[in-house]
Amino acid sequence: MPSKMYTYPLLIGALVLSAAVCADEPDATAQARAAAQTARVAAQTARASAEAAQAQAETARVDAQRELDRMREQMRDLSRKMADLSIKLGDVGPRTYAFRYLGDPDRGMIGVVLAPEKDGLRVDAVTPGGPADKAGVRDGDVLVAIDGKALPGEQASDTLHDLKVGQSV
Numbered sequence: 506m507p508s509k510m511y512t513y514p515l516l517i518g519a520l521v522l523s524a525a526v527c528a529d530e531p532d533a534t535a536q537a538r539a540a541a542q543t544a545r546v547a548a549q550t551a552r553a554s555a556e557a558a559q560a561q562a563e564t565a566r567v568d569a570q571r572e573l574d575r576m577r578e579q580m581r582d583l584s585r586k587m588a589d590l591s592i593k594l595g596d597v598g599p600r601t602y603a604f605r606y607l608g609d610p611d612r613g614m615i616g617v618v619l620a621p622e623k624d625g626l627r628v629d630a631v632t633p634g635g636p637a638d639k640a641g642v643r644d645g646d647v648l649v650a651i652d653g654k655a656l657p658g659e660q661a662s663d664t665l666h667d668l669k670v671g672q673s674v
Contacts, residue, residue: 617642625649625656 616635619626628646631638642648649656 615642619648622647 616632616637617628618630620629621627624647626648628637628642628644628648631642631644
């Protein structure tokens with residue numbers, strides 16, 4: 506009989522313990538739900554911050570492009586004025602030609618520094634982010650044709666001078 510005395514308290518203790526575990530289960534579920542909600546809010550906040558930063562970066566890029574366009578226009582105006590003044594002063598050499606060339610509003614720019622080469626024009630430098638860079642042109646490349654037209658030796662740079670803004674090559 507003494508063993509029955511200990512069995513009832515053990516049984517009662519086990520029931521109390523299982524009731525406590527069952528009572529903790531809703532708390533654990535509630536905590537998990539709260540943690541999930543906190544994670545969702547944090548993700549939404551991070552997404553909103555990223556979108557705001559992206560919008561700010563795009564605005565800065567647009568502003569920089571406008572400023573660059575404005576400065577290019579100023580440079581063209583000054584180059585035209587310098588060419589006109591050089592002609593009035595009787596200076597009709599290569600410098601005047603350069604001023605006139607730089608001041609041409611229709612002159613295309615592909616973002617490269619070129620040097621004459623036997624078979625065409627060698628690319629000595631590429632402007633980062635420029636049209637040539639985006640097209641995959643690299644330092645050391647040799648341009649042998651532009652827009653399907655061969656670049657014949659001495660006349661190669663003349664072919665480039667005929668390129669216009671917006672023209673695909």
